[in-house]
Amino acid sequence: MHVRNVRPGPRVLTAALCATLALIGYLKVSDQSASPDASSGARAAAKNTGAQAPPLPPRAPKPQVPAAPPGVGPATLTRIPDGTSQVFVVTGESQDSTVATASLYERDTAGKWRRTGGPWTAHNALRGWTDDHWAGDLRSPTGVFRLGDAGGRLPDPGSKLPYDEDELFVSPGVGFLGEPLEGSFDHVIAIDYNRVPGTTPLNQERPQGMEKGGGVWVHVDHGGPTQACISLTADVMRELLLALDPAKEPVIVMGPAAKIAG
Template sequence: MTVRRALALVIGAVMCTGVLGTGCAQQPSKASSRNSQPPGTSASPQAGPPRAFPRPLPGVGPAMRARLPDASRQALVVTGATESSNRAQAVLYERYPAQGWRAVAGPWPAHNGLRGWTDDHEAGDLHTPVGVFRLSDAGGRLPDPGTRLPYDQDPEFAVSGTGHLGEPLEGSFDYVIAIDYNRVPGTTPLDKTRPLGEDKGGGVWIHVDHEGPTNACVSLSEEHMRALLTALDPGKEPVVVMGPESVLER
């Protein structure tokens, strides 16, 4: 081998070694580096399902919800279209630990006071009081339909005459549920004790509808009264939340 050829072979070997050291060997791409994870691991954390929150009482805003007793798990929401409306809609809700409030009966058509609603009820003003009130006692002229509330069957629940539209009132008190407005809970709805005084009215009930507005009560059909009476459970501390939509939603 000539000296010239030997020199050429040495130079070529040196050049190839340099090229191999600076990139001839295959390098992993950025993409392949990112995707190279140990078995059983994820390339990026996966977002979990959105957190669910218990549903608040529908149609009732924060101001009125703040008046709900903490232990109440049943609420009859009676909503009037306007402050002067004497027609309303009633829905019975129950509260579940994970789901929150859920409708269990209704909507049912209802009547309320002839002149609508008020947050400052006075005796004889023909308005239904606005607010949150407990439902603790029931009664009526007819036998107990199977309610868990204390029930007083008494012939004194009889009523006669005509209502504001000339409709007969007979049978209106066949079933009643006392609304705990200006009364002593734990007594018959017929009890006339008025802790706030006679001027603030009383005897505000949920009773059988007579196809017309009331003096101050809320009225439902006889069928819906029976359904409500059998659904209410004193262990769930039932309340009625009632008033015009504009006030309930505050």
């Protein structure tokens, strides 16, 4: 049997071509539905290529808190002169305490305070502390005061402060506990409460009047409370005299711990 080749007619070719074009169109639509957002693709591509987001603006610097010796609060700190780099801190446990803790601090060039002496045990007045000292109230004045002048019955042990050696530094009698006061003024440092700075501790001039008291010193301890002064053992007094340096503008910060921490 003879088989004749039959060529497809024009209609068959046209139908096949239309089917092919329809399939291509379907595939394009499917690709677009899989990636509906061209910009998202661009962002993803940027992420994959390591592109970085714009840098965040710098944060505002934190406010700097002025450094202070341990136990000294912001209100007390404002009373310490800017030029002071040596602070003698004397604090009692309460308003009425007669025993205190004393430490010497120095500020380094970086502004950090470090303890260079103490802690030492000290005595203050018989009735504790007061913000408003009067003559005879038997309380030690609270506050920040300059330490600039020294003296005593005994010779200068090598103090950098001006030192007045004088036999008038005598302390006869007994203290409130019956203890002898002899030797209490062998070495003293004047606290600049109601006195003329730059003069001997023996100076009796009282700028605020005699009724506001005066003659408040750091002196040798006699084993009991004082009338208004701060007292330390003889060895510590000598150590403090050798340490205080007028070039560092030393001050004493004294009072109840809670008050000083305010």
